[in-house]
Amino acid sequence: MSDHLGESMEDYLEAILVLEDQIENVRSVDVASYLGFSKPSVSHAVKLMEQKGLIRLNSSKILHLTPEGEEIARSTYQRHCFFTDMLKSIGVDSKTAAEDACRIEHVISEETFQAIRRFYMNKKEDC
Numbered sequence: 001m002s003d004h005l006g007e008s009m010e011d012y013l014e015a016i017l018v019l020e021d022q023i024e025n026v027r028s029v030d031v032a033s034y035l036g037f038s039k040p041s042v043s044h045a046v047k048l049m050e051q052k053g054l055i056r057l058n059s060s061k062i063l064h065l066t067p068e069g070e071e072i073a074r075s076t077y078q079r080h081c082f083f084t085d086m087l088k089s090i091g092v093d094s095k096t097a098a099e100d101a102c103r104i105e106h107v108i109s110e111e112t113f114q115a116i117r118r119f120y121m122n123k124k125e126d127c
Contacts, residue, residue: 007106010076011035012045013054016063017073025062079105079113086120 015034019026032042046063049055054069065073083101088094108116 009045009049009054010072010106011102012042012049013065013069013073014076014080016055016065017070017077020065025060027061027063031063075110076105079108082113082117 012031012035015031016026019030019034023030028042028046029039031037031046032039035042046055046057049069050057053066054072056064056066058064080098080101083104084094084097087097087100092100
């Protein structure tokens with residue numbers, strides 16, 4: 001789905017998705033603050049995401065995910081949550097689990113993710 005996007009682009013989309021649940025109107029400055037990135041970096045990414053049809057900006061510069069952008073963001077966030085929870089359940093501390101999950105979520109294929117998830121869920125049910 002998002003093979004053409006880089007890790008940072010997926011992180012931006014995921015951040016917008018998470019922020020939409022927390023605040024009414026998501027702007028570039030909110031994304032910059034959430035991710036700890038500079039405002040110019042976020043502005044550049046916003047332009048790229050808009051060109052790729054992943055987000056749109058209204059006249060007030062409020063960011064909105066397009067259906068394609070939301071699909072990528074939800075997939076990335078699903079992976080992040082799954083790997084964070086899985087790593088914590090096997091004894092990894094919360095901070096490390098979240099950091100490692102953020103890296104893992106970007107590098108594995110959808111096929112591998114689904115296989116790991118099925119395997120893990122089946123093992124949990126066996127206990």
